[in-house]
Amino acid sequence: MINIGTVVDEKVFFIDRAMLKAYANASGDQNPIHQNEEFAVSVGLPNVISHGMLTMALVGKFVSDWAGGPATVKEFSARFIKPVIVPADQSVDLTVSGVVTEVIGDQITVELSATSAGVQVLGMSEAVVVQ
Amino acid sequence: MLNPDSVGRTFEGAELVTVSQSEINAFCAVLSESNTTVAPPTFSIRITLEQSQEILSSPEIGLDWSRVVHGDQRFEIKRPIIAGDSFKCSSTIESYKVSAGNEIVSVRSDLHSNNELVVSTWSTLVVRA
Numbered sequence: 001m002i003n004i005g006t007v008v009d010e011k012v013f014f015i016d017r018a019m020l021k022a023y024a025n026a027s028g029d030q031n032p033i034h035q036n037e038e039f040a041v042s043v044g045l046p047n048v049i050s051h052g053m054l055t056m057a058l059v060g061k062f063v064s065d066w067a068g069g070p071a072t073v074k075e076f077s078a079r080f081i082k083p084v085i086v087p088a089d090q091s092v093d094l095t096v097s098g099v100v101t102e103v104i105g106d107q108i109t110v111e112l113s114a115t116s117a118g119v120q121v122l123g124m125s126e127a128v129v130v131q
Numbered sequence: 132m133l134n135p136d137s138v139g140r141t142f143e144g145a146e147l148v149t150v151s152q153s154e155i156n157a158f159c160a161v162l163s164e165s166n167t168t169v170a171p172p173t174f175s176i177r178i179t180l181e182q183s184q185e186i187l188s189s190p191e192i193g194l195d196w197s198r199v200v201h202g203d204q205r206f207e208i209k210r211p212i213i214a215g216d217s218f219k220c221s222s223t224i225e226s227y228k229v230s231a232g233n234e235i236v237s238v239r240s241d242l243h244s245n246n247e248l249v250v251s252t253w254s255t256l257v258v259r260a
């Protein structure tokens with residue numbers, strides 16, 4: 001039974017440079033801050049950072065897996081508050097969890113949390129799924 | 132700086148964008164999503180962000196895309212996108228403000244397939260000072 005307060009169990013995704021390259025190709029977002037360390041540093045970033053939309057896509061995977069597949073998601077939002085930093089030759093974590101905040105008929109609202117290296121990277125993230 | 136006259140204006144994409152199964156497969160592969168019968172919930176960004184870039188960085192509007200970071204993002208999905216959908220994308224500049232030297236632009240994009248509204252997205256883009 002899903003109620004307000006039902007917890008969606010935490011899951012850890014891993015992001016590395018190869019994933020950023022694959023996402024750049026799949027999404028069409030070839031901004032060099034997501035692939036080229038020299039460029040990223042030259043514009044004031046600590047290192048290469050993940051596409052915010054890749055972070056969001058993984059959180060979408062997390063909530064849709066729980067709800068029964070990618071077709072269940074009706075609304076999805078997030079604020080990008082901190083970048084996910086992806087150094088060369090490392091896999092960094094994206095740790096995602098959720099809690100149900102509203103149930104109206106078959107529509108379930110899940111508040112989502114995502115951290116990387118212990119830092120909250122998304123704010124105000126929420127999905128409405130239909131079961 | 133963005134041309135303030137552009138706020139409230141809607142721009143119609145010139146061309147239909149047809150979604151292929153291989154594009155859906157590639158997006159799913161990044162996420163290790165095994166269900167490729169529909170596109171993942173955020174797939175539409177592939178279409179809408181490119182269109183926003185085209186519109187906002189045109190000389191007429193004047194946004195400096197090289198300094199843009201993504202502030203927030205929202206999707207309303209009427210039905211999942213599937214291979215073969217052919218989208219007309221219209222984008223509206225909903226708001227614009229300057230805060231601490233950063234320009235903040237909100238863009239809504241609607242994807243219609245054969246007059247059916249399939250996905251609406253809202254993106255807030257920040258042009259860093």
